[in-house]
Amino acid sequence: MSVALIAHDEKKADLIEFATEHSAILEHYDLIATGTTGKKLMEATGLDIERKASGPLGGDMQIGAEVASNECEAVIFLRDPLTAQPHEPDISALLRICDVHDIPLATNLASADAVLDGLTKDEN
Ligand SMILES: O=C(CO)COP(=O)(O)O
Known part of the structure; x- marks a missing residue:
């Protein structure tokens, strides 16, 4: 089960900061x-990340396909x-398929914190 990380251009710096702060959790x-x-995340954090296509070229749909196949947990x-x-x-379509499969979806930093907290609670 994977965790998907996506950010639009204006939000990439925020996601890099978030991933850096939580890299000890994310690396699991x-x-x-x-x-x-x-x-950008790999360059900035050293995390190992499987890259899909860029969003405008179908990357959101590839991640949506993983959600639809129950291969993505958040x-x-x-x-x-x-x-x-x-x-x-x-x-x-990506947001919708997360709702269809009841997959935790964070669309801002505050909810990203909550989703990550939820994931780590599930582990314990
Ligand atoms: O556009 C995106 C998500 O909709 C993100 O795509 P990139 O990560 O390739 O910039």
């Missing part, structure tokens, strides 16, 4: 990410709520 999970997010997706994205339908 199989991490997956959309293309650019994964590249999605942390720092969306940019202030910028229109060309692949908005893919983003909506």
Whole structure:
């Protein structure tokens, strides 16, 4: 079971900070990410991350497919709520499939903290 990490461009710095702060926890999970997010996270944190395609090229859908196959146990997706994205339908589809499968989904830093807390509680 993997944990997915995704951030739109305006939120990538926030996700890097979050992943750096929580790297000791995150390194225990199989991490997956959309293309650019994964590249930047790996460079900044040294975490081992399986990179999917970039979001606009289908990465959100690839992560959605993992959710649909019950291969993903949580999605942390720092969306940019202030910028229109060309692949908005893919983003909506990912959020929807998380709800369909009742997969914890965080779309901002406060909920990302809560999701990570929940994951570590499940482990104990
Ligand atoms: O657009 C994204 C998610 O919708 C993120 O894609 P990148 O990680 O490739 O920037």
